[in-house]
Structure formats: structure tokens, C-alpha cells
Amino acid sequence: MTGTFVGMPAFPKAAHDAVHDPTLRGNLRHATHTIRAKRARAVGELSDWAALREAGRRIKDHTLRHLDRYLLQLEESVTAAGGTVHWAADADEANRIVARLVRETGESEVVKVKSMATQEIGLNEALEAEGIRAYETDLAELIVQLGEDRPSHILVPAIHRNRGEIRDIFRKEMGRWGRPAPDDLTDTPAELAEAARLHLREKFLRAKVGISGANFMVAETGTLVVVESEGNGRMCLTLPETLISVVGIEKVVPAWRDLEVFLQTLPRSSTAERMNPYTSMWTGTTDEDGPRAFHLVLLDNGRTDTLADRVGRQALRCIRCSACLNVCPVYERAGGHAYGSVYPGPIGAILSPQLRGTASEIDASLPYASSLCGACYEVCPVAIDIPEVLVHLRERVVEGxxxxxxxxxxxLRPAKGHAAERAAMRAARWAFGHPGALRAGQRLASRTRRLHPRTLPGPGRAWSGTRDLPAVPAEPFRDWWQRTRGGKDGAE
Amino acid sequence: MSGRERILGRVRRALADVAPDDRPYGEAVPRDYLREHGRRTVEETVELLAENLADYRAVVHRGTEDRLPALIGRLLAERGSREVLVPAGLPPAWTAAADAVRVDDRAADTPQRLDRVDSVVTGCAVAVAETGTIVLDGSPDQGRRRISLVPDHHICVVRVPDQVVSSVPQALERLDPGRPLTWISGPSATSDIELDRVEGVHGPRTLEVILLG
Known part of the structure; x- marks a missing residue:
């Protein structure tokens, strides 16, 4: 991933400010609690949810197992349908390809459908450097772009903003980008949506180049699928003359039929709807309907590195529904920005350190941004065992x-800052291997128990700041066992 | 080395440790989920479609072939529409009783021109009862994708029960992936403000569905 988040502090530091921001806490609590109850209802309507979830998991696993084959099949189908396929090993290569394609059209502005992949590679900034202006058209992305802000949620990147803040951003910033917001704009959601409609309309109608991602790509048919709500996606996918879609390689599914699983699980998991308002499916180009040129840019950018990890590769099953964010107690309190990535929340905590590696402070801290409660695994529509991957990545950070x-x-070298933990583990391993030393140590600990501090000194203070140290018993268990023959003597 | 060779090489190396799996695709995925949820008569399925359409704020009407022109004429008049877009293959009778001027769906028209049209009338390819969805596939009675997008008022005629299926799996079976498809569930909406659904952003803010049978 690219530079948007370079220099981010580690998660605990970034989260520290967020948990002390009462507005942010209130906004997140309201939004996540609203969606939690609705999702549970939407999922409850389908009696076969568990079977759909299992099918989704198996489709993705099977695809990943044969990813090379399905990518080649996809390339063939898309090409046969009139599209052009490009391959980008990393963010720079993808940005170069897209910038060149836009330049070849002679245009200097593009309209964009919300896309995680283009956020991940920092496409807007790369285009800006080439003199190409990219307009975000999703309402939440627009709020983020106008407010010169960062996204904080996969589905609703402006979830950290409440309606009053959104009104202020619209009033202040819309004029700089095009049609200004009405003077008497209030903070009712309908009026805010109307202001966005008017502001973006002129951009849609004159746009010659559209840029999108995709939720699914069907290898068998070459069909791409974009799932959305507002209609900005349809605008960008059908009105421009040229369409460029940047899509992660893990988004391919083998067959048309596979959509019957994901079109049931995705909307209910993400916006808690039976079906989202609009889904577009296109296969290459169509005569006299929609773009005349279609380019598909297949993006790796760390995905094959993730695929190489036996435990971590399951993260590539993710369909970006964001249900795991909405149920996560850590996300609810810390907010999305603390994760230092376009992928926040539980899925971000396992995806970012795999896509980017664990070299930076923020990426090495992300596997710890969890209480391992498992709510994320429970709601995941493709059954990604997020806690399992978190623990696996913690091990990778500490042990290298x-x-x-x-x-x-x-x-990988073991990370710095875990020296005390490693030393403690080494000491424990030694002690358990030397029963005599263990017994002597335990007796010493029992006899001195009145002198034990309640909190740890030095680097251990942070750990014991939120935990009680366990009290040491008056007598080691093994001494008690020997003395009482396992309690058979009835002695205390 | 091209990006293509590099990525494919990386994929193959990444999977080198995985045991070979020669199971064909058909056996790799269990399909023991339901083809449809619950058992319904044809009438009940149509009723469920109407309910779910309305639940997502589509306005549902019922009509018969002979009363359809009058109904469409009335809906356009109530809306105050002066111009109505019609795809090339829409039965001419459907808009025969409308006062609004018919505007043909032509490739040469600019998006700005379409933006000045008040309403559009289309047929559909299939409708999904369980989700309250109508699917357009660009057939002659539905036209180009953009005509059901730019005007603010969309009237969609669904032939019941022929075009109605229960579920998403059944809908996909009926559709041709080679055609450009648009799945529509209610009017344009957003959940972007405080994760609560608000109707009316870029697509048609009013969706009226006529169940014709």
C-alpha cells in the first residue's frame, strides 16, 4: 500500500486520542449499534445462512487454490468480450497504467466510484501529480474528499462524521470543487443527499472517463459486478466513454452461478438490506450502451504475499462487507483512523500487516488491536477466522x-520492543524444564508474597495498569499435593 | 518481466506448499443452501414481491393490459411530466394515453439531454420476490442502461407472474451474463449518513412498479 498513512503512530497511541474524543465516540456508537441490530434481522430472514456462509468460504478457497488458472480464464473472457486486461504487481505500476490510460483519452478529469483498491494504491494522489483531477462520487467519499479527511470505515468512510459536521463541510468546501451547497442547507440527511446530488450531477453528465473497482469478477463469463446504493456507480459505469476498473486479483470467482451466494450474503452483511438499491453487471463492452472502451487493471500489491501464508491467506476471502467493523468493541471505541490504513477494524488488523508487511510501527501493532473476543469471526459471511490470524501475526511480529x-x-527479524516478553518466555521455558529450580522458585515466591507489589515496575507498568497481578498462593500447588496426598487427608 | 508473468509466478510459488487439489469445481463447493426460502403459491410470490418493493419505498401499482395505457398516463400526469423517455421496443400502446411528449432512446443523445427528461417507462427482464428487486437487461423494451438512471422518475412494468421468480439463485438462472444487467431494489438511496438509509441520491428518486397481469 502507499504513502497516505506513512508515519502513522502505533495503534495504541493513535487510539488514545480517539477514545478521548466524545463526539467521535458518540458518532461511532450510534452508527455501529444501528447497523448491528439491522444486520441481525436481515441475516435472520435466511434460514440457510450457515450453508450460504460455508458455500461462500469454499468458493473463495477453491478460487484461491487455483488462482492462476482463474485469472487466466478471466483474462480470456474479458478480452473476448471487448475489454483490455492489464496486470499491476504493485501500487506504482497500477497508478502508472491508469494515468497512461487517462492521458491517452486526452481528458484531465475522471469520476470515481468508491473503490477500496484505488484507495489502497493512492490513485487520486498519483493522478493529481499527473495533472488529472479525480472526483469521488460516493456520498461518504465525497465528504472525506471535501473535508481533506481520511476514510475510517470500509463501507461508510465518513462514519466518524455526524450530520452536523457533514453540513458544515458541504457549506464550506463544495464551492471550491464545483457547484456550491445551497445557502440554507440544514443537517437533515435528505437535504444533505440532495446537495450531493446537485453538486455531482454536472460532473457525471460531462465525464468522459470513469474509474471503478469491482466486488466480483466472474472468470467463466468475464462479467464484473459493482454493488452500490446511490446510483453514482451506475453513472460512472455507464455515462463515460472510457471505463477503467482497478480490481484486486482475489476478487475473481469461477462461475456465474457463484454470484447466487454472494449476492445474498453481501448486502445483508454490509448495509443490512435484502438487496442493495443498485447492482451493475457488465461483460466487456456493449454496442451503443455504456463505455466504448473498457480496461481492467488486475492488482497484486501484496496479495500474492498474503497468499503465501498458510494461516493468513484466508484474509483474501474477504468480500469487504464491513460487518466485522460494525460488531468490533475495539473499532467502536478507537474508530477507523487509528488503524492507519484504508482497511480498518478487525479485517484491517489482519489485512494491512499482510499486504504491507510488519516492518512499520503501525503494522507491527495492528495484530494487537483486538481483545480476541471473536465477534468478527461470528459475523463474517465468508468465515474468516480473524482471531486465529491475529494470533498468528502476533507470533510473526514477536518471533520473526x-x-x-x-x-x-x-x-523477518523479531520486532524490537518485545525483548522483555521474549526473555520472560525463555525463562519460563527453562524453569519448566528444570523441576528443582521451579520448585525452589515457587517456594520463594510463596514465602515473599506479602512483599509483592500490586503493579509491575518499569516496562511492565503499562501491562499491569489495566490488570490485577494474580495473587501467589501461600503454598505451591505441588507442595500442597504432596503434603495432603491430593487432598485425601482432608487437610486444608 | 511483465506484470502478468510476475503476478502469475508469485501466485504459483505462493501455492507451492499446498497439497494438489484436482477436484473439479463442481465438487469443491457444497450447494446445500436453498434455491428459494419458503414454499409459496404463484399468487403469494407476487404478493411478496409487492410487499418487498414497497418496503424499500418503491410505489407499487397493479394493472391489466387494457387498462395499462390509462394507468401510465395518469402516473405521468400526476407527476407533471412533460417528456417521457421510451426504449425502442416498448409496446407503443403503453404510452399511447400519455399527454407527455415521447422521447426516443437514441444513442446520439447526450447525457445532458436525458437529464431534461422528466420520466422513463421500461419493461424488465425478471423480478425477484424475496428481495424486492427488478432486473433490467437492455432488451428492446428496456433500452440502454442510462435511460433508467438519469431521469428522476422511473416507471417499470413487470409482467406477472411470468417475469417473477422467488429468489436470487432463480433470477441468475434466467439472466444472460453477456448482456449489461442492472439490478434495482427501490429508489436510489444511501446509508452514508450515520449508517441509516435515506432515499434519493443520484438515481431516480421515484420508482413506480406496475405489476401487469
Whole structure:
């Protein structure tokens, strides 16, 4: 991933400010609690949810197992239908390809459908550097772009803003980008939506180039699918003459039929709807309907590195529904910005350190941004065992070991800052291997128990700041066992 | 090395440790989920479609072939529409009783021109009862994708029960992936403000569905 979040502090530091912001806490609590109850209802309507979830998991696993084959099949189908396929190994390559395609049209502005992949590669900034202006058209992305802000949620990137803040941003900033907001704009959601409609209308109608991502790509038919609500997606996918879609390689599914699973699980998991308002499906180009040129840019950018990890590869099953964010107690309190990535929340905590590696402070801290409660796994419509991957990544951070970066095998060094933890673990391993020393140590600990501090000194203070140290018993268990023959003597 | 070779090489190396899996695709995925949820008569399925359309704020009407022109004429008049877009293959009788001027769906028209049209009338390819969805596939009675998008008022005629299926799996079976498809569930909406659904953003803010049978 690229530079948008370079220099982010580690998660605990970034979250520290967020948890002390009462407005942010209130906005997040309101939004996540609203959607939680609605999602549960929408999922409850389908008696076969567990079977759909299992089918979704198996489709994705099967695809990932044969990813090379399905990518080649997809390329063939898209090309046969009139599209052009490009391959981008990393963010820079993808940005270069898109910038070149836009330049070749002679245009200097593009309209964009909300897309995580283009956020991930920092496409807007890259285009800006080439003198191409990218207009975000999703309402929440517009709020983020106008407010010169960062996204904080996969589905609703402006979830950290309440309606009053949105009104202020619209009033202040819309004029700089095009049609200003009406002077008497209030903070009712309908009026805010209307202001966005008017502001973006002129841009849609004159746009010659559209840029999108995709939720699914069908290898068998070459069909791309975009799931959306507002109609901005349809505008960008059908009105321009040229359409460029940047899509992660893990978004491919083998067959048309596979959509019957995901079109049931995705809307209910993300916006808690039986079906989202608009879904567009297109296969290459169609004569006299929609764009005359279609380019598909297949993006790796760390995905194959993730695929190389036996435990971590399941993260590639993700269909970006964001249900895991909405149920996460850590996300609810810390907000999305603290995760230092376009992928926040539980899925971000396992995806970002795999796509970007664990070298930076923020990425090394993300596997710890969890209480391992497991709510994320429970709601995941493709059954990603997020806690399992979190623990696996913690091990990788602390212990180091083999991994794959940019396609090359590397051996990661153990992270700094875990020296005390490693030393404690080494000492424990030694003590458990030497019963005599263990017994002596335990007896010493029992006899001195009145002198034990309640909190740990030095680097241990942070750990014991939120936990009670366990009290040491008056007598070690093994001494008690020997003395009483396992309690058979009835002695205390 | 091209990006293509690099990515495919990385994929193959990444999977080198995985045990071979030669199971064909058909056996790799269990399909023990339901083809439809619950058992309904044809009438009940149509009734469920009407309910779910209305639940997402589509306005539902019922009509018969002989009363359809009058109904469409009335809906356009109530809306005050001066111009109505019609796809090339829409039965001419459907808009025969309308006062609004008919505007043909032509490739040469600019989006700005379409933006000045008040309403559009289309048929549909299939409708899904369980989700309250209508699907357009660009057939002659539905026209180009943009005509059901730019005008603010969309009237969609669904032939019941022929065009109605119960579920998403059944809808996909009927559709041709080679055609450009638009799945529509209610009027344009957003959940972007405080994760609560608000109707009316970029697509038609009023969706009227006529169940014709």
C-alpha cells in the first residue's frame, strides 16, 4: 500500500486520542449499534445462512487454490468480450497504467466510484501529480474528499462524521470543487443527499472517463459486478466513454452461478438490506450502451504475499462487507483512523500487516488491536477466522521468521520492543524444564508474597495498569499435593 | 518481466506448499443452501414481491393490459411530466394515453439531454420476490442502461407472474451474463449518513412498479 498513512503512530497511541474524543465516540456508537441490530434481522430472514456462509468460504478457497488458472480464464473472457486486461504487481505500476490510460483519452478529469483498491494504491494522489483531477462520487467519499479527511470505515468512510459536521463541510468546501451547497442547507440527511446530488450531477453528465473497482469478477463469463446504493456507480459505469476498473486479483470467482451466494450474503452483511438499491453487471463492452472502451487493471500489491501464508491467506476471502467493523468493541471505541490504513477494524488488523508487511510501527501493532473476543469471526459471511490470524501475526511480529515480501522469500527479524516478553518466555521455558529450580522458585515466591507489589515496575507498568497481578498462593500447588496426598487427608 | 508473468509466478510459488487439489469445481463447493426460502403459491410470490418493493419505498401499482395505457398516463400526469423517455421496443400502446411528449432512446443523445427528461417507462427482464428487486437487461423494451438512471422518475412494468421468480439463485438462472444487467431494489438511496438509509441520491428518486397481469 502507499504513502497516505506513512508515519502513522502505533495503534495504541493513535487510539488514545480517539477514545478521548466524545463526539467521535458518540458518532461511532450510534452508527455501529444501528447497523448491528439491522444486520441481525436481515441475516435472520435466511434460514440457510450457515450453508450460504460455508458455500461462500469454499468458493473463495477453491478460487484461491487455483488462482492462476482463474485469472487466466478471466483474462480470456474479458478480452473476448471487448475489454483490455492489464496486470499491476504493485501500487506504482497500477497508478502508472491508469494515468497512461487517462492521458491517452486526452481528458484531465475522471469520476470515481468508491473503490477500496484505488484507495489502497493512492490513485487520486498519483493522478493529481499527473495533472488529472479525480472526483469521488460516493456520498461518504465525497465528504472525506471535501473535508481533506481520511476514510475510517470500509463501507461508510465518513462514519466518524455526524450530520452536523457533514453540513458544515458541504457549506464550506463544495464551492471550491464545483457547484456550491445551497445557502440554507440544514443537517437533515435528505437535504444533505440532495446537495450531493446537485453538486455531482454536472460532473457525471460531462465525464468522459470513469474509474471503478469491482466486488466480483466472474472468470467463466468475464462479467464484473459493482454493488452500490446511490446510483453514482451506475453513472460512472455507464455515462463515460472510457471505463477503467482497478480490481484486486482475489476478487475473481469461477462461475456465474457463484454470484447466487454472494449476492445474498453481501448486502445483508454490509448495509443490512435484502438487496442493495443498485447492482451493475457488465461483460466487456456493449454496442451503443455504456463505455466504448473498457480496461481492467488486475492488482497484486501484496496479495500474492498474503497468499503465501498458510494461516493468513484466508484474509483474501474477504468480500469487504464491513460487518466485522460494525460488531468490533475495539473499532467502536478507537474508530477507523487509528488503524492507519484504508482497511480498518478487525479485517484491517489482519489485512494491512499482510499486504504491507510488519516492518512499520503501525503494522507491527495492528495484530494487537483486538481483545480476541471473536465477534468478527461470528459475523463474517465468508468465515474468516480473524482471531486465529491475529494470533498468528502476533507470533510473526514477536518471533520473526520466514515470510514473503514482493514475491521474495525473506526471514523477518523479531520486532524490537518485545525483548522483555521474549526473555520472560525463555525463562519460563527453562524453569519448566528444570523441576528443582521451579520448585525452589515457587517456594520463594510463596514465602515473599506479602512483599509483592500490586503493579509491575518499569516496562511492565503499562501491562499491569489495566490488570490485577494474580495473587501467589501461600503454598505451591505441588507442595500442597504432596503434603495432603491430593487432598485425601482432608487437610486444608 | 511483465506484470502478468510476475503476478502469475508469485501466485504459483505462493501455492507451492499446498497439497494438489484436482477436484473439479463442481465438487469443491457444497450447494446445500436453498434455491428459494419458503414454499409459496404463484399468487403469494407476487404478493411478496409487492410487499418487498414497497418496503424499500418503491410505489407499487397493479394493472391489466387494457387498462395499462390509462394507468401510465395518469402516473405521468400526476407527476407533471412533460417528456417521457421510451426504449425502442416498448409496446407503443403503453404510452399511447400519455399527454407527455415521447422521447426516443437514441444513442446520439447526450447525457445532458436525458437529464431534461422528466420520466422513463421500461419493461424488465425478471423480478425477484424475496428481495424486492427488478432486473433490467437492455432488451428492446428496456433500452440502454442510462435511460433508467438519469431521469428522476422511473416507471417499470413487470409482467406477472411470468417475469417473477422467488429468489436470487432463480433470477441468475434466467439472466444472460453477456448482456449489461442492472439490478434495482427501490429508489436510489444511501446509508452514508450515520449508517441509516435515506432515499434519493443520484438515481431516480421515484420508482413506480406496475405489476401487469
Amino acid at each position: 521468521g520466514p515470510a514473503v515480501r514482493q514475491g521474495n522469500k525473506v526471514v
